[in-house]
Amino acid sequence: MAAYTATVTVRLKHGVLDPEAETTKQALERLGFELSELRSADRFEIDLEADDAAEAEERAESMAERLLANPTIHDYEVSAAPAAESA
Amino acid sequence: MAAYTATVTVRLKHGVLDPEAETTKQALERLGFELSELRSADRFEIDLEADDAAEAEERAESMAERLLANPTIHDYEVSAAPAAESA
Numbered sequence: 001m002a003a004y005t006a007t008v009t010v011r012l013k014h015g016v017l018d019p020e021a022e023t024t025k026q027a028l029e030r031l032g033f034e035l036s037e038l039r040s041a042d043r044f045e046i047d048l049e050a051d052d053a054a055e056a057e058e059r060a061e062s063m064a065e066r067l068l069a070n071p072t073i074h075d076y077e078v079s080a081a082p083a084a085e086s087a
Numbered sequence: 088m089a090a091y092t093a094t095v096t097v098r099l100k101h102g103v104l105d106p107e108a109e110t111t112k113q114a115l116e117r118l119g120f121e122l123s124e125l126r127s128a129d130r131f132e133i134d135l136e137a138d139d140a141a142e143a144e145e146r147a148e149s150m151a152e153r154l155l156a157n158p159t160i161h162d163y164e165v166s167a168a169p170a171a172e173s174a
Contacts, residue, residue: 003123009130024131028150035150036090037134043096044111047124063115063122 001049003083006060010069010076011041044068047083056080088136090170093147097156097163098128131155134170143167 012018018040025038046063050056057080069076099105105127112125133150137143144167156163 021131024154028154031153033146033150033153035133035135039132041130041132043098043128043130044108045126045128046122048122059120063118063120066118066120067111067114 001051004048004050004053004056004080005083006046006048006056006078006080008044008046008060008064008068008076008078009041010044010064010074011039013073013075016073042068050080053080053082088138091135091137091140091143091167092170093133093135093143093165093167095131095133095147095151095155095163095165096128097131097151097161098126100160100162103160129155137167140167140169 021038021040024040025035028035028038046060048056048059050059057078060080061078064076064078065071108125108127111127112122115122115125133147135143135146137146144165147167148165151163151165152158
């Protein structure tokens with residue numbers, strides 16, 4: 001067993017309205033920034049003990065399915081890597 | 088000018104309490120998952136027109152400084168890449 005950090009990125013599916021992102025985009029524009037689109041996503045970094053990166057990724061994927069993402073409105077991506085020393 | 092997507096990841100500084108992450112961790116544990124720590128972060132994906140990736144990154148960094156991150160409690164990371172065709 002070794003320490004891994006799995007990263008789960010949860011974003012809204014295409015076509016699902018995101019008023020918070022729209023508000024943030026407008027606030028940036030009022031500050032004088034030019035941008036064509038802004039999307040927001042939640043990112044979870046999960047430290048866990050696993051035999052290898054594939055097992056860490058699989059367990060993080062189960063967590064995303066069971067709790068972190070709502071499959072009706074969210075897509076998610078999972079990756080895993082050995083935990084950084086300084087984490 | 089070409090289309091770039093800049094990604095800004097905003098996370099709480101070490102030592103800043105994150106009750107939402109703590110609650111999520113406990114909920115996962117109640118579901119039977121084993122994990123040693125969970126951190127949450129906000130991720131902004133910003134589509135913009137720029138001359139090159141360095142310029143896109145620089146502008147996204149200004150946005151993070153001015154609006155997306157609160158320097159008192161947040162650290163942030165910025166990266167930029169040519170926009171994906173399907174974005």
